[in-house]
Amino acid sequence: MKLSTTQIEQLYKFTRDHYVEHYDLQTELVDHLANGIEKRWENNPKLSFEDALNAEFKEFGIFGFSDIIEKHTSAISKRYLKIIFRFMREYIKLPKIIGTLCAVSLLFYFIRYVSFSEWVIGFAYFGFFLYLTILTFKEKRKYNTKAKKTGKRWKLEEMIYNTGYGWFSVLNLFQIMYHLDVLISDNYIVQMLTAMILVFVMLFTYISVNVLPEKAEELLREAYPEYELSV
Amino acid sequence: MGNSKLYKGSLHTIILKLLEENGKMYGYEITQKVKEITNGELNITEGALYPALHKLEAEDLLDVEVAKVDNRLRKYYKLTEKGSKETVNKLKELENYIRNMQVLVNPNWSIE
Numbered sequence: 001m002k003l004s005t006t007q008i009e010q011l012y013k014f015t016r017d018h019y020v021e022h023y024d025l026q027t028e029l030v031d032h033l034a035n036g037i038e039k040r041w042e043n044n045p046k047l048s049f050e051d052a053l054n055a056e057f058k059e060f061g062i063f064g065f066s067d068i069i070e071k072h073t074s075a076i077s078k079r080y081l082k083i084i085f086r087f088m089r090e091y092i093k094l095p096k097i098i099g100t101l102c103a104v105s106l107l108f109y110f111i112r113y114v115s116f117s118e119w120v121i122g123f124a125y126f127g128f129f130l131y132l133t134i135l136t137f138k139e140k141r142k143y144n145t146k147a148k149k150t151g152k153r154w155k156l157e158e159m160i161y162n163t164g165y166g167w168f169s170v171l172n173l174f175q176i177m178y179h180l181d182v183l184i185s186d187n188y189i190v191q192m193l194t195a196m197i198l199v200f201v202m203l204f205t206y207i208s209v210n211v212l213p214e215k216a217e218e219l220l221r222e223a224y225p226e227y228e229l230s231v
Numbered sequence: 232m233g234n235s236k237l238y239k240g241s242l243h244t245i246i247l248k249l250l251e252e253n254g255k256m257y258g259y260e261i262t263q264k265v266k267e268i269t270n271g272e273l274n275i276t277e278g279a280l281y282p283a284l285h286k287l288e289a290e291d292l293l294d295v296e297v298a299k300v301d302n303r304l305r306k307y308y309k310l311t312e313k314g315s316k317e318t319v320n321k322l323k324e325l326e327n328y329i330r331n332m333q334v335l336v337n338p339n340w341s342i343e
Contacts, residue, residue, distance in 0.1 A: 002301055002302075003301070003302070003303075004302070005302045008302055008303050027297075027303075027304050027306065028258060028281065028306050029281075030303060031257065031258075031259070031300075031303050031304065031305050031306065032258050032259045032277065034303055035259035035260075036259065059276070059277060060276070060277050060278055061276060061277075061278050063278060067278045067282065068277070068278060068281045068282055071281075071282030071285060071286070072281070072282070072285050075282070075285035075286050075288065075289040076285075076289070078289040078290075079289050082289075224297075225295055225296055225297040225306075226297040226304050226306065
């Protein structure tokens with residue numbers, strides 16, 4: 001005996017009720033539960049759908065889906081970072097590397113020879129920070145509206161629209177620069193490193209905040225073969 | 232996972248080896264196959280299998296394919312080129328481990 005479409009829908013609801021938020025993971029678990037239930041029906045055709053489902057869910061152990069959810073998140077984070085670095089590699093290859101080198105040199109020159117450069121950088125940083133706040137807010141709203149409309153949340157998509165990594169790097173860098181007084185150092189090695197790190201962080205942020213959301217659809221199709229089938 | 236913690240470290244190798252032999256497989260199929268091969272001795276739990284599959288996928292060792300089967304979507308896993316190479320390494324590693332353990336536990340034992 002095979003499961004009906006309504007029962008499959010019930011399984012999706014079951015995973016959602018057990019805190020599996022994302023459609024990619026829901027789909028995999030639904031198929032697993034469905035296979036398990038059908039196997040149970042082979043041996044005992046009189047078993048009710050609910051009893052079969054409960055028995056199958058017990059196989060997942062006392063923690064249910066929680067371990068799977070947690071590890072799924074870390075696997076997707078890894079993929080997300082890999083995607084960012086894939087785009088970043090473009091900037092250390094010709095032709096874009098010319099621009100990268102120019103940016104580093106200009107910034108180095110600016111830090112070394114322009115007085116009050118630390119103030120300019122500080123203010124620029126603050127402006128950047130505000131820009132990020134507004135952008136993140138906007139992207140997040142866009143994602144929530146879309147997720148509500150389609151009823152499906154994809155983990156990778158959520159990460160792309162949360163632009164979380166961009167934020168993280170910006171905040172951390174600020175702390176480091178503030179505590180180590182790198183901007184007022186006279187040592188040219190420190191100044192060179194500062195210029196390089198600033199360019200690196202700007203690139204990282206630019207890619208995670210601007211490039212990835214623009215290419216979200218394409219990246220999702222690449223990561224999830226089921227995306228096409230479910231849209 | 233399974234009957235013993237000893238199996239846990241070999242889960243990735245087990246998955247890679249199964250995929251090498253069977254081409255593409257889905258999660259439930261893997262648990263059943265392991266049960267069948269070991270006559271029910273080894274039971275891979277879902278809580279261990281899926282995280283392992285997702286990790287191998289994130290490391291580009293596995294590729295996924297989705298097909299509509301009956302009235303639901305099924306996710307299949309298969310080895311990538313990198314995954315095939317890693318399978319060879321992992322199996323060699325496991326063989327060495329077994330050999331060393333045999334010698335340690337039973338010094339008179341010989342592989343010949």
